[in-house]
Amino acid sequence: MSKLTFGKAKQEEIPELWTGKTTILDVLAPSSVDNGSRDYIVVDGIYHSYLYIAGYGYRTKNEAAWLSPLVEAGDNIGISFTFRKMPHDKILSRISQKTMLNRSRMREVDDTRQDFEELDSAISAGFYLKDGMNRDNQDFYYMSTVIEITADDAEDLERRVTDVMTLCSSMSMVAKRADYKHEQCFLSSLPTLSIDSDIERKARRNVLTDSLAASFPFSSFEIYDSDGIFLGLNKYNSSIAILDIFDSDKYSNANGCILGMSGAGKTFLMQSLALRLRMQGTQVFILAPIKGHEFADACYTVGGKYLRIAPSSKDCINIMEIRKKSLFTDYEIKTDTRDDSILAEKLQKLMIFFSLIKNDITQNELNLLDGAVIRTYNKFGITFENASLFDGKGNFKRMPTLKSLYEELLSKEETKPLALIIEKFAVGSLSAFGGETNVDLNNKYIVLDISEMTDHLKPLGMFMALDFVWDKAKESRIQKKVIFLDELWTLIGASSNRLAADYVLEIFKVIRGYGGAAFAATQDIGDFFSLDDGKYGKGVINNSRIKFILQLEEDEAFAVQKYMSLSDEETMQIIRNQRGEALLCANRNKVCIEIKASPLIYSILTTKRSDLEKRRKINGTV
Ligand SMILES: Nc1ncnc2c1ncn2[C@@H]1O[C@H](COP(=O)(O)OP(=O)(O)O)[C@@H](O)[C@H]1O
Ligand SMILES: [Mg+2]
Known part of the structure; x- marks a missing residue:
């Protein structure tokens, strides 16, 4: 309308507000804020409360990532730090003056007086700062820490605030409530570098570059490879865990193994990996020595090829x-x-x-x-x-x-x-x-089910399947491919055949040269490490850069601890793991991960009896 009436030029003169146009600020800003309480503000129905760490309320000695317990305290708790770098020369001369003053005052003060100690520590703090700035050329910063706690109602909020205050005092830090100041704190903790001056004054603490670096709250408990596949959530800090097994700068080979007791979630994890790799265009082979049917649904869903290697099969x-x-x-690389x-x-x-x-x-x-x-x-x-x-x-x-x-x-x-x-x-x-x-073998998702072979024929079926897969894998050195071997203990355990076990180990050693990876899952750790004094089990583990350790029984966990040199804490973690939780060891990084799948993938992969029953009801074939 306005264009017709006023023409183009005039239209631009109309203030944005009149046109009713939505601006970015409209989208970002909350639609309601209630700041009528001493203890919190309510922003869009969410209760926010703030604490700040008092300037005097920090520990004087800290190790690296000492703030991580706060960061990892859970959902609904956020921390914002503000650092203000101060001009080196000005600060240095002020510290010098102040220290000189303190020293002269110190001479007049009797060592029985109460403020003698205070003066003394002020002087040594002054020396410490001067030393750091002069000799190590460190910078001087003011740091303030504001903690945000959110909840759906006031009661929940109060409980959380008390929890956080207790946590802080257990870390020898003094956290204070920002009474009547929650709105200012809300604004201060937005990423706009505009901390409220009153809060800054109360929360201010001086630090040198060294201490500033140590306050970086994340230790390297993170797996986030940019081109990788989603695994789930990091249990330490709820960050997303993304792993790129083919990142050869990080992982010297792309092989992996998955250890866990029966029902811990090995097959679930293996198929989640397989499906996600397939989505990225990676060629996937899965070899299933037992319970092959567990792989059928996912295979058909992605249009894969399901081969049964069994006496009764037509394949x-x-x-x-x-x-x-x-x-x-x-041919691709050398043209001969x-x-x-x-x-x-x-x-x-x-x-x-x-x-x-x-x-x-x-x-x-x-x-x-x-x-x-x-x-x-x-x-x-x-x-x-x-x-x-x-x-x-x-x-x-x-x-x-x-x-x-x-x-x-x-x-x-x-x-x-x-x-x-x-x-x-x-x-x-x-x-x-x-x-x-x-059978037509040109498919990017191939499942080879050898579970119907009797025990003494299994190595044979495995060999035929692997021989084929290996041939396919060797067709290209460029196409990424992963061979998944479920229940590997059946193939390299105590009762299996050395030649077959050798063949598996060979694959783990050589597949890197063909742009591929081998991934094995196994239970029965004792058995896995038993044939020829554990030569094969150890060989597979040593040739795997990436290891997922799901829940294990205590004795198995201690056996794994020995083979993988895990710390006591990590071993306890494995024992405590719930279904679907894994300790992921990728290089030297060790992270605890909750393996996650979307509801759709979950419904395809689950083998829980209760889930299957629900599915049967939905399909109406009771
Ligand atoms: N990460 C997970 N998230 C949700 N459910 C899971 C997860 N891992 C396993 N489960 C459930 O546990 C069941 C058993 O897991 P499965 O992978 O078959 O165990 P395993 O192969 O170790 O014996 C699955 O069918 C599924 O219902
Ligand atoms: Mg399984």
């Missing part, structure tokens, strides 16, 4: 397959293909595979198998030359399967007995594993 990964992409690992023989590498892996099928396999049998495998590949036209993997037209050749190997073994008298070893894969109960790969 098949051909253990003999050489994958085309393994040829090009370095690898020159070591891929078949030789495959042979090594197949030998582990045979040892897993037959625990007491002899060297002679392995030699015979070696020859048979090579002949089988030869039949498909594949030799130790990498070029032989392609046919004349540049197509990748078909791959032999365990069935082809079985036929080869049968065809020669001396290898016939060996055919028995793999018979069940070719024609028997495990023939699901003997065919060609029939």
Whole structure:
């Protein structure tokens, strides 16, 4: 309207107020303030009360981060510091004068008089300040501390104020109520550097640069990596914990492990990490040796691929397959293909595979198998030359399967007995594993469920799954990827197979070179550290820069303390941890974190019986 009536130029002359336009101040300012009480002001319905630390009310000797108990006292408590730097020369000459004056007065004062002590300490304070400023070239500041306490009602507020005053006096600090001055304190604690002069006068304390630095209230109990993923809240100070496992400046490798007793929240944490990494575009593999179904919902929700490796499954990964992409690992960075023989590498892996099928396999049998495998590949036209993997037209050749190997073994008298070893894969109960790969593996979220394999077949299933994952992981050195291994104790614990355990450890050692990370979760710490004197458990821990320790039983916590050199306090923290709480050790930083998930993610991940029951009711399938 105004534009039509007055034209553009005139419109600008109208005061902003008339136009009814909302200004930034309108948005920032509270809509109501009630300052009618001695004890508090009410801003937008929230009760605010203020304390200040009296100028004389500080301790004289303090260690670093001595104010952190106040900062970490909890929600609804805020602290604002104001520091005013004073001109060096003026202050120095004033201190000198004052100290001189005090010294001359001191001569007249009898040492039995009460103010003798006061004068004496004033003089030594003067010397201390002069010394710091002159010799160490420190600056002189006035510091004032105002504490803000908020609550929803007056009663709650009063309780909190008393708590904070008690806390302060336990730290030998004198906190005073800012009676009738709460409004001024409210304004003083806004980040506008405008402390009320009366409050400043009462709360003022002189400090030198050293002491100022020590009053920085945060010790390094923080994890906040700028490109990381959200983990939850820091329990010390409720700050947000964000971890970037791939920040190689901070963490020399991206591997991690999650320790905790059953039900402590390992799988929950693992899947939260996996989902958040996936959202950032990281390739995720999850290997589930038990309770694989726990991973299904999340996998389907993000459009992932869920593979069941089980005798009854239709999904098949051909253990003999050489994958085309393994040829090009370095292609992205060096633009040439690898020159070591891929078949030789495959042979090594197949030998582990045979040892897993037959625990007491002899060297002679392995030699015979070696020859048979090579002949089988030869039949498909594949030799130790990498070029032989392609046919004349540049197509990748078909791959032999365990069935082809079985036929080869049968065809020669001396290898016939060996055919028995793999018979069940070719024609028997495990023939699901003997065919060609029939699953599409190009997905950024792949879960490999081997939980249906019986105990003695588990290392085998694990090996097949890991072999595939490892191959995929090696396809690129640039694409970020994480391999998650749940319930790792089943794979490297006392009852498992050394070759399989070696293979896992190898992954932890080498994956960094392929731009990846391995993350393991385990319970049963005793078992985890038992095979070969704990070689594998220790190996995994030592190759993990990042460790989450959830709740543990006392004896397990003390075992972990030994392996990870935790302090007594940290060990007690682990024992006290509730479900979903973890001590995170990332490099030398140790932080206690409450792992958090959004309600949606929680509903997908939870396995609590009560939650499942609710879900069933909502779905209406009671
Ligand atoms: N951070 C968490 N926040 C909320 N609930 C959790 C959290 N961690 C675990 N839980 C609950 O505890 C249950 C058991 O956790 P889970 O991860 O399966 O334990 P674990 O794998 O250590 O045996 C989960 O299904 C979930 O309901
Ligand atoms: Mg679990």
